[in-house]
Amino acid sequence: MTGDRTIRRVLKPVVFAAGVSPFGWLLWAGLTGQLSANPLEDITNETGIWTLRFLCITLAITPLRRLTGWNAFIRFRRMAGLFAFSYGTLHFLTYVIADRFAGLDFPDGIVSWTTVRNLVASVGEDIYERPFITVGFTAFMLMGPLAVTSTAGMIRRLGGRRWQTLHRLVYVSACAGVVHYWWKVKADTTDPRFYALVVGVLLLFRFVRFRLKASRAPARATVRP
Amino acid sequence: MLITRSNDIRSSEITDRKLYLTRREFMLAAGGAAAGIAACAGPDADLTAIEPGPQDQQAPRGQKLPNVVKSPLSTTDERLNTWEQITTYNNYYEFGIDKESPSLYAGSLKTDPWSIMIDGECGKRGSMNLEDILRGETLEERVYRLRCVEAWSMVIPWVGFPIANLIKKCEPNANARFVEFVTLEDSSQMPGLRQPVLEWPYREGLRMDEAMHPLAILAVGLYGQTLPNQNGAPIRIIVPWKYGFKSAKSIVRIRFTADEPVTTWQRSSPKEYGFYSNVNPTVNHPRWSQETERRIGEFFHRKTLMFNGYGDQVASLYAGMDLTRNF
Numbered sequence: 001m002t003g004d005r006t007i008r009r010v011l012k013p014v015v016f017a018a019g020v021s022p023f024g025w026l027l028w029a030g031l032t033g034q035l036s037a038n039p040l041e042d043i044t045n046e047t048g049i050w051t052l053r054f055l056c057i058t059l060a061i062t063p064l065r066r067l068t069g070w071n072a073f074i075r076f077r078r079m080a081g082l083f084a085f086s087y088g089t090l091h092f093l094t095y096v097i098a099d100r101f102a103g104l105d106f107p108d109g110i111v112s113w114t115t116v117r118n119l120v121a122s123v124g125e126d127i128y129e130r131p132f133i134t135v136g137f138t139a140f141m142l143m144g145p146l147a148v149t150s151t152a153g154m155i156r157r158l159g160g161r162r163w164q165t166l167h168r169l170v171y172v173s174a175c176a177g178v179v180h181y182w183w184k185v186k187a188d189t190t191d192p193r194f195y196a197l198v199v200g201v202l203l204l205f206r207f208v209r210f211r212l213k214a215s216r217a218p219a220r221a222t223v224r225p
Numbered sequence: 226m227l228i229t230r231s232n233d234i235r236s237s238e239i240t241d242r243k244l245y246l247t248r249r250e251f252m253l254a255a256g257g258a259a260a261g262i263a264a265c266a267g268p269d270a271d272l273t274a275i276e277p278g279p280q281d282q283q284a285p286r287g288q289k290l291p292n293v294v295k296s297p298l299s300t301t302d303e304r305l306n307t308w309e310q311i312t313t314y315n316n317y318y319e320f321g322i323d324k325e326s327p328s329l330y331a332g333s334l335k336t337d338p339w340s341i342m343i344d345g346e347c348g349k350r351g352s353m354n355l356e357d358i359l360r361g362e363t364l365e366e367r368v369y370r371l372r373c374v375e376a377w378s379m380v381i382p383w384v385g386f387p388i389a390n391l392i393k394k395c396e397p398n399a400n401a402r403f404v405e406f407v408t409l410e411d412s413s414q415m416p417g418l419r420q421p422v423l424e425w426p427y428r429e430g431l432r433m434d435e436a437m438h439p440l441a442i443l444a445v446g447l448y449g450q451t452l453p454n455q456n457g458a459p460i461r462i463i464v465p466w467k468y469g470f471k472s473a474k475s476i477v478r479i480r481f482t483a484d485e486p487v488t489t490w491q492r493s494s495p496k497e498y499g500f501y502s503n504v505n506p507t508v509n510h511p512r513w514s515q516e517t518e519r520r521i522g523e524f525f526h527r528k529t530l531m532f533n534g535y536g537d538q539v540a541s542l543y544a545g546m547d548l549t550r551n552f
Contacts, residue, residue, distance in 0.1 A: 036324050037306075037314035037521050038377055103517040103526040132512060184512065186375075187493055188322045188422040 040098035047091035054084035059202040085147040136180035142173040287451035299368035306379040319415035327455035336459040345481035348396030362386040369465035384446030401481035429473035430486035466535040499552040504533035
């Protein structure tokens with residue numbers, strides 16, 4: 001099995017670099033004019049899709065660990081989750097800036113409290129009025145507490161069981177992310193269907209394990225005198 | 226409503242016969258260029274005829290259309306989008322759903338020979354080839370704003386002529402209250418048709434008075450050149466006061482009907498897309514606020530104008546209609 005040193009010194013940096021690479025590519029493509037005629041739309045779409053991909057990767061860690069028996073997979077789960085949150089943040093910020101901020105009026109100039117108020121109102125209104133934004137925003141908001149409580153110190157403070165319960169929110173976040181994508185596309189639902197299938201299979205894995213455990217537990221209880 | 230027209234057409238302005246005779250080469254050049262193999266299109270003589278545009282020099286181009294006259298109906302006070310922007314950012318699902326797909330895959334579209342089937346409530350039913358459709362037409366440059374339902378817009382110098390001219394040639398009868406426009410459906414030329422994204426072929430429709438309006442044109446060119454395939458070659462409609470999807474591309478059939486035709490997008494999602502689909506900032510789409518739009522190439526949005534800014538000319542078509550219900 002791979003040693004702790006190899007994981008820390010080699011594998012983790014490699015996986016980290018891989019996680020940053022979509023962002024690096026996007027930055028490079030944007031700066032060198034490789035994106036489409038509407039680059040802000042490309043950035044919004046790409047950061048969104050990478051959020052969903054990293055959510056899927058995060059959800060795949062435990063099944064992979066069980067199926068392969070290679071427990072070191074778990075050492076990459078937090079990183080994957082934080083990448084999902086990071087791309088989600090970029091996605092949300094791009095939306096706020098390119099979609100909301102760029103659409104404001106600036107009666108008191110760009111740098112003013114009016115701008116801040118109008119921006120908050122504009123984002124709020126959009127979340128309220130457009131279901132696909134509502135569900136996307138929900139998916140993002142649910143990731144916030146998970147990112148904050150991802151440190152070893154927070155796990156200790158919360159206690160393993162409570163921490164685990166809290167982090168099951170990632171299931172809801174991933175489902176909301178898929179719904180957000182599905183409701184966003186105009187006609188072609190091929191890609192949203194694919195992500196729905198992936199998230200579905202990953203959640204089914206947990207459900208089946210949960211049922212197996214539940215059915216085994218009372219059986220063991222009856223054996224005891 | 227007064228629409229000022231240019232002076233009488235001088236004979237020199239009528240598209241000359243040479244254009245028709247050499248159309249095959251033009252289309253070959255356009256198709257080859259779109260596929261990124263402009264160099265294979267023909268001998269050097271052909272390539273020197275391809276004029277670089279004002280804003281970007283390297284982009285592949287179609288063939289220059291002769292005797293194009295400027296139209297007084299053009300938008301004059303706005304900056305044109307570049308050839309590059311107009312020809313690489315397209316919604317043409319028959320070539321894939323991504324914006325760049327049409328520019329990558331539309332090279333397989335064969336635009337010559339081309340004919341349009343005239344059908345329905347009219348006197349001149351039957352197939353009309355493109356040469357006959359263009360015969361006697363003065364090609365005008367019409368600079369129009371194009372507003373997509375996805376909340377982006379461009380300013381595009383189309384080349385074309387009023388749809389009304391063709392409709393008159395078709396001799397519609399008294400029952401003809403609507404016109405349906407149908408796009409080519411051929412999966413051997415259009416890879417996107419393999420995906421059941423929409424119900425093919427793509428269908429659009431206009432009320433007769435909308436189609437007869439002088440602003441509604443059949444476009445055959447762009448920036449003074451023949452239309453690139455990804456922009457709907459060889460002939461498409463442009464209805465500038467409606468969302469872009471109303472302006473159907475690569476038209477193969479025009480049908481006059483008594484009843485309102487059901488359009489492709491209506492069939493796909495009737496709650497989101499109405500028959501009229503006039504640009505209207507007060508009627509929101511569930512996924513896009515229609516109050517503002519991003520002009521391609523700009524960061525800050527612009528306010529979307531009622532009827533895309535063509536209200537003075539077209540609002541009278543909808544007098545007394547509830548445009549919230551007839552969206």
